[in-house]
Amino acid sequence: MALGKDYVTQECSIARALEIVGERWTLLVVRDAIYGVRRYNDFLVHLGIPRAVLSSRLRTLTEEGILEKRRYQETPPRDEYVVTERGAALWPVLRALGHWGREHIDGHRLRVFRHADCGGEVEPYGTCAACGTLVPVADVVMVPGPELDSAPADPVSRALLRPKRLLEPLETGPAHLAD
Amino acid sequence: MALGKDYVTQECSIARALEIVGERWTLLVVRDAIYGVRRYNDFLVHLGIPRAVLSSRLRTLTEEGILEKRRYQETPPRDEYVVTERGAALWPVLRALGHWGREHIDGHRLRVFRHADCGGEVEPYGTCAACGTLVPVADVVMVPGPELDSAPADPVSRALLRPKRLLEPLETGPAHLAD
DNA sequence: CCGGTCGGTTCAGTGATCGAACCTACGGTG
């Protein structure tokens, strides 16, 4: 639970939402999942989150239907966490948060989101600046901005340096190739 | 700090934003401030938040320029916390969160947001269903939905039962009249 | 057999939150 029994008394959809995604780290896990991160270790190195907390968040998000745990190979058994439709529906929240952080706190353009169909930039409210359509999350391409560190330490950040369509799985490649 | 030193390592506007508004209770305080709550005691009874935590959150939000502490009477000295432009800019985040909570978790239409100019409903992405304009937060009127409790216990919730334009101060009235 | 990877769990220490109690400054009443 994000805020315990106290939130339950609140008659408010915002409080309901925060009960589920308001805990520390949770929205960053969802952000990474939408960026295409799917594997336990990739979340771990990219977020720098304690293992116990990551396990707890992945379990909660799976129980809430925001992620789906999926066996992608049998020997050795390996699971991946794939964002569901319910999870992808959090994209507008994350986009709004990122826009607020960029405009009011940070000031840097670390990443740019573009409409895959026409290349137009996705505006703060989710519409394409070029063609005006409301861009669904699956049609968003994330492009690294000019102020993003060009040589990050972890392989996940390196993989995210390439332009990438949201929701599609991230290819981090074998560890021995990343060095 | 919302998530401590760990977030600092993240090159991401979302992480930047969550450092500030990602702590427990913080977004609910901002929500109430946008709803027009301004006084310490009103936050207290409406949120059911521990006093020490409320004091801490109000201080942090003031330091970050999201709220502004303002002396509104001298004897006895009384301060109010008014949401700033930076704070009001979080409205799209809260609207998106509320929409997600309603669509994917709760299912109830507890409150409806309408465009003050034309009465059209504000859609998930912030545009007016009737006239199509992107509705600024100051032009949003909050109307209680049919499923909202019609006789809440605390005076702030009762004051919020009346249709109310966002950002305008909430009139809770004297305590002895609320009974 | 040995080392490495992946996906965890367990555990002690620390920090945050909670709820209650307390405090200050003032105003009103008798």
Place this chain on the structure above:
DNA sequence: CACCGTAGGTTCGATCACTGAACCGACCGG
């Protein structure tokens, strides 16, 4: 003046969550 009530806090012990490190089991390759 004594006393009560309100507004806006602070302080404090108990509890809960997070942190970081260690550990573990299943598997693979050499």
